[in-house]
Every structure is written in structure tokens, then in C-alpha cells.
Amino acid sequence: xxxxxxxxxxxxxxxxxxGSFQRGQQYFRGGNIFDTRQQGMTLKAxxxxxxxxxxxxxxxxxxxxxDDTSCSCPLDGYCKHVVALxxxxxxxxEEFIEQQDVEAVLExxxxxELITLIKKMLQREPDLEILLPxxxxxxxxxxxxxxxRQVRAAFQNAGYEWGxxxxxxxxxxxxxxxxxxxxQQKDYANAxxxxxxxxxxxxxxxxxxxxxxxDLGSVLxxxxxxxxxxxxxxxxxxxxREKIMQLLLDIYEFDVESGGIGIGEDAPDILxxxxxxxxxxxxAGWVRDILSKVGNNxxxxxxxxxxxxxxxxxxxxxxxFLRISRETGRTEDVVDRLLALGRVHEAVREAEQASDxxxxxxxxxxxxxxxxxxxESMIRERVKTSQDTRLLEWLKNHYxxxxxxxxxxxxxxxxxxxxxxxxxxxxxxxxxxxxxGLWETLRPALLDYLAEKQNYQLLIQIALDEGDxxxxxxxxxxxxxxxxxxxxxxxxGYSNIALxxxxxxxxxxxxxxxxxxxxxxxxxxxxxxxxxxxxACQYLLKMxxxxxxxxxxxxxxxxxxxxRDKNRILRxxxxxxxxxxx
Numbered sequence: 001x002x003x004x005x006x007x008x009x010x011x012x013x014x015x016x017x018x019g020s021f022q023r024g025q026q027y028f029r030g031g032n033i034f035d036t037r038q039q040g041m042t043l044k045a046x047x048x049x050x051x052x053x054x055x056x057x058x059x060x061x062x063x064x065x066x067d068d069t070s071c072s073c074p075l076d077g078y079c080k081h082v083v084a085l086x087x088x089x090x091x092x093x094e095e096f097i098e099q100q101d102v103e104a105v106l107e108x109x110x111x112x113e114l115i116t117l118i119k120k121m122l123q124r125e126p127d128l129e130i131l132l133p134x135x136x137x138x139x140x141x142x143x144x145x146x147x148x149r150q151v152r153a154a155f156q157n158a159g160y161e162w163g164x165x166x167x168x169x170x171x172x173x174x175x176x177x178x179x180x181x182x183x184q185q186k187d188y189a190n191a192x193x194x195x196x197x198x199x200x201x202x203x204x205x206x207x208x209x210x211x212x213x214x215d216l217g218s219v220l221x222x223x224x225x226x227x228x229x230x231x232x233x234x235x236x237x238x239x240x241r242e243k244i245m246q247l248l249l250d251i252y253e254f255d256v257e258s259g260g261i262g263i264g265e266d267a268p269d270i271l272x273x274x275x276x277x278x279x280x281x282x283x284a285g286w287v288r289d290i291l292s293k294v295g296n297n298x299x300x301x302x303x304x305x306x307x308x309x310x311x312x313x314x315x316x317x318x319x320x321f322l323r324i325s326r327e328t329g330r331t332e333d334v335v336d337r338l339l340a341l342g343r344v345h346e347a348v349r350e351a352e353q354a355s356d357x358x359x360x361x362x363x364x365x366x367x368x369x370x371x372x373x374x375x376e377s378m379i380r381e382r383v384k385t386s387q388d389t390r391l392l393e394w395l396k397n398h399y400x401x402x403x404x405x406x407x408x409x410x411x412x413x414x415x416x417x418x419x420x421x422x423x424x425x426x427x428x429x430x431x432x433x434x435x436x437g438l439w440e441t442l443r444p445a446l447l448d449y450l451a452e453k454q455n456y457q458l459l460i461q462i463a464l465d466e467g468d469x470x471x472x473x474x475x476x477x478x479x480x481x482x483x484x485x486x487x488x489x490x491x492x493g494y495s496n497i498a499l500x501x502x503x504x505x506x507x508x509x510x511x512x513x514x515x516x517x518x519x520x521x522x523x524x525x526x527x528x529x530x531x532x533x534x535x536a537c538q539y540l541l542k543m544x545x546x547x548x549x550x551x552x553x554x555x556x557x558x559x560x561x562x563x564r565d566k567n568r569i570l571r572x573x574x575x576x577x578x579x580x581x582x
Contacts, residue, residue, distance in 0.1 A: 005063060024080035026080075027047060027084035028084040033046070033088045034048070044057070056072045147175060147194050147198075150197070151202075154171035158171065165216050168209070168215075176198060176222060188234040195226060214262075217261065220251060220263050221263060249267065256299070284311045301327075305328020309321065309325065331351070332358075344371065350362075356390070359378065362378075363375035376398060379395055379398075393411075408432055412428050423465060429446065456476075499517075510549060517539045518543065518559075520539055525570070525573065533572055533573045
């Protein structure tokens with residue numbers, strides 16, 4: 001038996017992402033790997049995953065280490081199941097039964113013995129009968145109903161509980177493998193029959209599942225890739241090519257109708273790049289039929305409108321292009337073509353009818369055609385009637401692009417008062433104001449505005465940013481006394497700003513930092529729960545270090561003793577204090 005080279009956990013980790021490695025560790029510790037075997041340089045096993053049927057897993061080595069991995073799950077080898085197998089080998093190699101390679105064993109069987117063996121296998125696993133049409137006479141037409149039934153069974157057997165989509169995807173991948181085998185044999189007609197069954201079943205059942213993991217989508221996108229191979233390589237069978245084109249369009253239509261979920265996104269490019277001019281005219285006719293039925297769905301209109309423009313790019317004159325673009329709501333294409341034709345006034349009229357958000361994108365097109373002044377004028381005019389501050393942001397960036405710092409500063413300053421102010425906006429204003437010598441004038445006004453609005457959070461952030469710890473501490477006390485009380489509220493992320501101040505104050509104002517940590521610790525303990533106790537211990541360790549730096553160990557001992565005594569009935573807290581060495 002061949003010697004498999006030594007591997008480490010790091011070697012295993014390198015073939016998968018962190019999440020798969022961690023889940024693989026859980027599977028290994030849970031004993032999910034069974035039926036372990038070694039065949040030459042290949043390790044094989046089964047792994048009990050989330051579905052009822054175990055996955056088949058194998059890893060092949062060469063002299064250097066791991067050479068290839070495979071698994072019957074959707075990830076096909078770069079998965080937690082492979083990790084679990086390799087960790088099992090690393091920990092318990094003696095559990096792997098040594099066997100001859102399957103091909104070597106089968107070579108010793110006679111024809112009669114092989115037939116008998118296959119019959120026995122089919123008795124145990126009747127579903128394997130689906131594989132029979134893939135061997136034997138090449139290009140013999142298969143019965144499509146076989147695959148349609150298998151697809152229906154895949155969904156029925158998976159059920160509809162949580163995680164069922166992964167199980168359905170596994171079964172569909174097994175069916176897809178048959179189609180892939182036909183592609184490798186250049187038997188494109190039978191391959192298309194398999195993919196057609198999968199696509200039809202997927203479109204019918206997809207929305208029943210959450211499909212958060214993207215397993216079903218991966219199967220469908222895999223079919224798109226293989227259909228591309230069929231279209232590229234099958235040049236003579238006109239009827240078959242038309243069926244392939246229709247399948248690709250069906251997949252894309254399903255994606256568009258679902259709101260653009262990332263399925264079949266490559267289908268339009270495939271249909272444009274790998275078809276003849278006559279075929280593109282046929283597809284364009286199908287797309288027009290779809291457009292006639294989409295109603296007022298702007299997303300669908302835009303998607304299929306863009307596809308139609310690509311299909312007919314070589315045949316459309318300018319007016320036909322503009323008409324289709326207008327009919328399908330593709331204003332950006334209308335404006336771009338009008339500007340390319342020098343019809344600027346018409347482009348302006350089109351842009352002026354757009355929404356606030358769309359106008360910004362259209363303004364960018366005007367800038368690309370060196371009509372920046374017109375773009376600026378349109379945005380300026382829209383600002384008069386719109387509350388969308390993104391328009392002001394566009395203008396600011398426009399001025400920065402042409403190095404008009406003063407104009408950009410005016411807009412940044414305006415945005416500070418119109419939006420909920422932020423430290424990032426404060427930084428931007430400071431940077432621009434310093435360039436034009438206005439920072440000393442603008443800064444007091446900004447701070448006064450924040451004080452008036454009692455926005456102590458941002459005032460504290462600014463004080464810390466500017467290195468004024470005393471000011472930050474004073475503001476924190478003011479906030480605690482205010483009605484708003486951000487610093488010690490019990491909402492999400494409570495006292496974050498206080499802890500930030502404490503961290504900044506540790507070196508220069510250690511007693512103030514200790515007091516902030518003390519209040520925070522009390523609140524954590526009052527929340528109860530082991531997680532809160534663990535967090536409290538981390539801050540207690542900070543307090544201990546600060547007391548030691550001050551040379552006040554007695555004060556620390558007194559504090560921690562009183563804390564333990566006050567909370568002596570909290571068993572979990574005492575355990576966490578002990579775990580933290582407190």
C-alpha cells in the first residue's frame with residue numbers, strides 16, 4: 001500500500017476558508033466521519049451532514065501532500081466534510097481500512113460477474129438506474145421524462161424544512177453530473193435534455209426555499225456554464241441551438257422576474273457573443289414578446305431593454321435605439337446617445353425628467369462628455385426643490401474635482417447642518433477650511449451648533465480627536481447630567497463613548513478612567529448573565545492595572561473585596577472572577 005505523506009492541521013486549513021475549517025472540526029469531534037478506507041494514495045469515507053443521506057468524501061495525495069479533494073456536497077471538495085475526513089486521518093490513521101483500488105478490483109471480474117454485481121447494486125440503490133443511459137452507445141437519444149422524474153423526486157425527497165434546499169441541490173448536482181458526462185462525450189442533445197429538466201424543475205420550485213446558502217442557485221449557474229459549452233461547440237444542429245438559446249433566456253427571465261438574484265447573469269452575454277446574426281434576431285423577437293407582458297415593472301423593462309439593445313446593436317439606427325431606450329426606461333442610454341450625437345438640449349430635457357437619484361448618474365454622463373457646467377446647473381436647479389442631500393454631495397465632489405476648494409467647503413458646511421453631523425464630516429470641513437485659511441472662523445460655529453443641539457457624543461469625539469482629554473471628561477459629565485444621557489443609557493451599545501473616553505484617559509487621568517470603568521462594571525453585573533460577568537472581568541483587570549500603576553494596591557484590594565462581598569450570592573460571577581484571576 002502506498003505511503004501517504006505527513007500533513008498538519010495548517011495544511012488542511014489552507015484548502016478551505018476559516019468557516020469551513022471550524023465546522024469541519026466540529027464534524028470531526030462529533031464523530032460524523034464513518035466507513036473510512038484507504039485505497040492507494042486516496043482516502044475515502046462517508047460523512048453524516050445536514051441531510052439524511054451521508055456525503056461521499058475522498059482526498060487524493062501525491063508525493064508532496066494533498067493533490068485533489070472531492071465531495072458529493074454542493075461545494076465539491078472545498079468543504080467541512082473534507083476537513084473532517086482529513087482530521088480523522090490525522091488523529092486516527094489506523095481506523096482506515098486498506099483496500100485495493102476499485103478499478104483494480106473490477107478488472108478481475110468477468111462480464112457475467114459485472115452484470116450480476118450491477119444488478120445487486122441497482123436493487124440496493126434503484127435511483128442509480130438513471131446512470132445507465134450515459135454509458136453504452138454514444139449519442140443514443142435518452143428519454144427526457146427520466147430526468148424530469150428525477151428532478152421532481154429530488155425536490156419531493158428533500159422536503160421543505162430548514163436546510164432542505166442543500167439536500168435538493170445535492171440530488172440535482174447528481175443529475176447535472178449526467179448532463180456534464182454527455183457534454184464530455186460531445187453528446188450535446190442528451191446533455192441539453194438533462195439541463196432542460198433541471199431548469200424547468202428549478203424554476204418551478206426555487207421560490208419555495210429560502211436558499212440562503214445559494215446551493216440551488218449554484219446548480220442553475222452550473223447549468224448555464226454547460227449550456228454555453230453546448231452552444232459554442234454545437235454548430236450544425238439548428239433546432240438544438242434554438243433549444244439551448246431558449247433555455248438560457250428562460251433562466252435569465254427567471255432571474256429578472258425574481259428581482260435580480262444572481263442566477264443566469266451571464267446568459268445575456270452568452271447569447272450575444274455566441275450566436276449568429278440570424279439567431280440574435282430570433283432571440284430579439286422572444287425578448288420583445290417578454291417586454292409586451294412585463295407591464296409596469298420598471299426593473300424588468302430596463303433589464304430586457306438593455307438586453308434587446310445589445311442583441312440589435314449592429315442593426316439599430318440612432319432613432320430606433322432612442323425609441324427602445326425610452327420605451328424601456330433606460331434614460332441613461334438615451335442621454336448618452338443624445339450627447340454622442342451632439343443633441344445636448346434634448347439630453348437636458350430627458351435628464352430633467354429623472355428622479356433625484358437618477359439625475360446624479362445622468363449628470364456624471366454630462367461630465368464625461370465635457371458638459372460639466374450643464375450638469376452643475378441641473379443639480380443646482382434640482383437642489384432648490386429637493387430634500388435629497390446626496391445632490392449637495394454630488395456638487396461638492398464636482399467642485400473638488402475641478403479644485404474649487406472654497407465652493408466645496410461651502411457645501412460641506414451646509415451638509416453639516418442639514419444632515420445628522422458626524423466626525424467624518426467635521427474632518428472634511430477642517431481639511432478644506434485649513435486650505436483656505438477659514439478653520440479658526442468656522443470651528444467655533446460648528447461646536448456652538450453641536451452644543452446647542454446637545455450632541456455631546458460628537459463633541460466628545462471631537463475633543464478626543466483633538467487630544468483634549470480634559471474637555472472630553474467635562475463633556476462626559478455634562479452628558480450624564482443631561483436629559484438625553486447618551487453615555488449611560490441602556491440602549492444598544494450603551495456607554496461606548498464613555499469607555500472610549502476612559503481608554504483615552506488611562507495614561508493622563510487614571511483616576512477618572514477608574515471611575516468610568518467602575519460605573520460600567522456595576523451596570524454589567526446588574527444585567528446578570530455569564531456573558532456580562534465575563535465582560536465585567538475584563539474591565540476589572542483594567543482597573544487593577546491602573547491601581548497598580550498608581551501604587552494603590554490597597555485601594556484595589558479593598559474595592560475587589562467589597563465587590564465580591566456585595567455579590568456573594570452570584571455563583572456565576574464568582575466563577576468568572578476566579579477564571580480571570582480576580
